[in-house]
Amino acid sequence: MARLSIDDLKKIKEKTAKETSLREGRAKIKIMVHMGTCGIAAGARDVMNALMDELAESDRDDIRVVASGCMGMCSSEPNVTVEVDGEEPIIYQKMDANKMRQVFMRHVLKGEVQTDFALAKM
Amino acid sequence: MKELSLHILDVSENGIQAGADRVRIAVEEARPDNRLRIVIEDNGRGISPDLLRNVTDPFYTTRTTRRVGLGLSLLESAARHCNGSMRVDSVEGRGTKVIAEFEYDHIDRAPLGDMTGTLMSLIIGYPEVAFEYVHRVDDCRFEMKTPEIENMFDGRPVTDPDVFQKLRQILTDISGRIQSIKNHPG
Known part of the structure; x- marks a missing residue:
């Protein structure tokens, strides 16, 4: 086995810190992609995959992405709900990969609600 | 649905909504038999015999329960249109x-x-569910299990960006190899 260098140790430290924060559930922002039959048929999978890419690039450990079922608003699918700690959840409607990237970069990372795509405040 | 993989996503989701924490997805492409088979198995709460009889009737089930709805009827009609069945x-x-x-x-x-x-959508969207994926093309077989992936990363969760990037790489690699088998028959 190769010897550990200082850099390796630093990497291990960073990774462990990241891991612990995930375990302790420090997620401040929850992004929910609704993936019922209606959502999937309307393109929720592409939205989900774009979101995963953005999340990986952002290197943030306080954002949690989850999938959920149909919420009964099938005609406005794909729907995405963004819940920022301490703020009202925002439901976005008729999303696609590009809109998802915009919502992630503006709303999730910078806190600017993208009212153009919003369906409702809950 | 434009792709069979979207049906797979949808039906797997049914099982998870029914409380499953294990989902097994098998895709079997047997070209010598001219057959493609998809098997999705979950350990959720199951369907009562009464409901099972009407499971593919979209109008009977959609609003009485969340267990099933349009999803299975869409898959059934897709299969029937191709001389198949569900x-x-x-x-x-x-x-x-x-x-x-x-x-x-x-x-x-x-x-x-x-x-x-x-x-990836299933694994990231439902990190608490263990997924098993088996893909067979003629005599070649590929397999992936999420608990094993997590073990490879010392138990780090699949939601960890490093782990899911690696996972995506593994899956992309599998689909690339499957494609190359299909391109070169025999």
């Missing part, structure tokens, strides 16, 4: 198994499509 086996309290068969080279058969996207 069967649902379920034992209450044990789980459900959905088997769909298609004629492989039927002109109306949708492509399998983006299986990597389907699996």
